[in-house]
Amino acid sequence: MTSFTPPPAHPTRPDLTGTFGMVGSTHWIATASAQAVLERGGNAFDAAVAGAFVLHVVEPHLNGPGGDMTGVFVTAREPGRPRVLMGQGPAPAGATIEHYRAEGLDLVPGSGALAAAVPGSVDAWLLLLRDHGTWDLADVLAYAIGYARDGHPLLGRVAGTLEAVADLFRDHWPTSAALWLPDGEVPAPGTLVTNPRYADLLDEIVAAGADAPDRQAAIDRSRAVWRERVGAAVEEFVATPHRHADGGDHAGVMTAADVAGFEASYEEATTVTFRGFTVAKTGAWGQGPALLSALKILEGFDDERLDPSTELGAHTVLEAQKLALADRDVWFGDADDVPLDHLLGDAYAAARRALVGNTASHEVRPGDVPGRTTPPVPVLRTHYASDVPAGALPGAPTGGPAAGVGEPTVQVGLQVGPDSPERTGAARGDTCHIDVVDRWGNMVSATPSGGWLQSSPTVPDLGFCLGTRLQMTWLDEASPSALRPGRRPRTTLTPTLVLRDGEPVLALGSPGGDQQDQWQLLFLLRVLVGGYTPQQAIDAPALHSTSFPGSFWPRTWTPGGAVVEDRLGDDVIAGLERRGHVVTRAGDWALGRLSAVTRDPATGLLGAAANPRGAQGYAAGR
Template identity: 85%
Template structure:
């Protein structure tokens, strides 16, 4: 389908899409879903078909994602969502499912363990699990279904089985020795008979199915639906907290190569409750874009849009040399500010109003020249000392430069670490071209839903993937590793502090115009999530592409800033591009000084999106063809 009529403009200055879209832009008036796995999409759509609303559907799909994409997310991880309700369409809200650092996760403790970075895997890197409580909160307040009916889809796939993805098998192959040698509970859970399950094999997770059944049963006898869900939330905290505290006290292998005990306690888990916040918003060419606050990286997308808003349309086309260069340079500036200014705010100490202001954007815009910058250039805020830059390391174990935050890792096994977003040489076929190759080894999941009443939600669940840390007995899942977002330096706005949220990379998006929601979108990809979404927004809002055309179009991103994931290296002037961008454009970027890495033809981005045209009520959906896994459905 085409984007809503109010969300299109002339495409005259943008490169037209090359060839037909890989998939149709879905259109309808009943309800639409897009996600990173076809089973989650089908489950969510089934909820819509049975009368559920967008929130019922999103929660059902999210719990299915825990089961069918265990290498990309899990119940022990986190999530963020942005949504609007049919009753208040002009008031986007954030669903906050990012747990904080445990009480025992102090900089002093980590340093006493011989660490100068938070490890990328192992229970010591875990923030308090937040995703499940957040989904249950959303269901309680905005859904209509009973909890048991919503969770039935996930329970069914966990108990009766589902075909394991080829990428799950590939992930397990990479960490199989780690599981056998150091994480025996994970070996028992994921290596039946000691072997990696073959792609397509039917796998189950009976422990997780039993846990979900027990949580639902805890709400039986409640006075009403709301009380039943609150009882389920309490039961979840108690069961998970007890199991986690007992298990993580045993030292186990972490990404630094050492054995450490975790610090999570039952009290940490009992003390967390998900919540709602007002969205952080900025305007771009008449549209309002809604994101999380500065405890996420979402405002970096807003900053990039404000910088780019002052350029002519021709300089915003990512399919051209000048457009790709301009976009890459704007992203570097936005990410530099993210890395020195963003963090979980204590009071109002993240100066977002200033950083997203018109005057500041104009000053940042003036820094973009004809050649690629190879510096990290954060801006100054009047009356505020600029925090130190993170460590700028180009290799795994180099020493940090003087004056930077400490952080060079000490070496060791890195299996299972981080959010793996690099392309792998794995052939995939799109419906229209069997020659397309290059799948993404992703890191996160995503789901978008819009219903016929006008409810709309975009959410990005992540963390707690099977390679994060050892499987907790009795739960069927492991903890996440979100604390690796933090720095072991008190001067950083992203310093590790007990009770504070690590600055997450999870960053779903809503787009509104004149108080009406138009688009919900998002993508896995760690530091690349907002970068790939920026390309989508430029192509749809400025270039006139349909959502599916924008998702299909060649993607690119910069790596010219310190990564958010262990070991947190960077590539000065780095740009990663899909080969379909074209030899001429790529050569032009290299002449401008960009250090280009070709990722393959279909390798970058795993976006999905749903749309709504307020003038006609027409709904739409689109999903990523890369990896032959994401799916959109609706009618």
């Protein structure tokens, strides 16, 4: 019998169950499109790719074709072998620390082409479709092309983002103004908006494979034309200096050769066992192993210390997260020598567990690795003039906590110190997510991000802009996350797959930058230990730590910081404060954007659940 707090008596939505197929995502149109593919006989991979391209169109403030993605999946043929779909592009050849320092920068800016890694998302989705899907590319892309050409209703949060960056677009990014500010004004929520240039580009890549000898060859031809078209347009466009987040004008460094040189790939997943379940994540070029580390630390505690809805459980979880994220920030990166075997080992977890005391730590405490010199903790900045709780819902038009943050910042006047340049408003990006499971047992969890409309100026020949993932790197040679040409920035994109007895049983993920794995940890504890259903776990009060250097410009932190939903309760919150946590209340329904799908290998019963916060994410299935 679990000792966890009882789950919410009345979930906001039912846990969907069925036997045919299930989808959960951060936007109802993407969910409906993916489910439509399943209904027409497509498998989970066909459906996920179709839904992902729709997300590029309908959530342009949260992801785009110029961004990146990571996925983790299993196939019905090899159900016990979780694999990672790697769609994180590297730094361009010209992205050197020396060049950025010569531009007068001490951090990679939060917006503009200098912040852009090579686009990786589209190639990754096409690779997955080629190898594991069954549909032709034209059929898969028809949904996204239709919404781009014929229009889709503009989300209120997109309108809110546009309102925040409208002056930047008008004054400095005219190509973005031409696309997003028709007649010079922000479209009202619900307005049908189109992106015909992007629809044309998708039509072009479909046509490129029309005379190929088979389906796989056709998709490869489409991939090649995508790289050629995007590379040429990007190199020409970013050569002209434009406004960046530091308030200065800089040219980008990306070339056609950078784009042509990237191909998405597959990797074996990194895994640990927790309470009899196998949890699968990316390697240390992502933050995924930090979730695994937190699970290893927490596994040694009694169940009563794992309930995030209690004072003791919330405190314990926050402290474990701090330790795991401290290791992330000094040890993780795109390198072959990240000591994951040690960092995820039983003895190391026991040593880290012993550091969880009765009061909140206000330090960044990475662990030591035998025979290795611990890299320095990144420079910590504590000033950040924003009263928006980290991780709150992004881009609501009404401001306040719902205008919050998740993924990288777009500086359009954000005051970060007395010498900041201009102040004309602020916007943050975030991320999307999609999970799919089909009746054959294929399962995929994927987190697309980057390339938001507010990331950098729209490339007019493409209909989209570049991403800002390089802001996760440091202009410090000593850091494992230092900016290096050809290296992937250590992404926060971190989908999750869970197996039991060699069979996949759960796929989940969330937007939220540094909060992604923190919110997923709460979900896993409540479902795997507390016995909650997925929807109950998604609905339950969320919290996370901010007591570590943020992954995104301007790289700030709050010593001992904890952000909580008010529904955690006054008594629990007061108890956390007595323990020394610096608590920020985010509102009742402000944190977490999870979705999930499930499968019971014994019965074939499938399930899905999605986040009610923001009234945007939805699950569907039957």
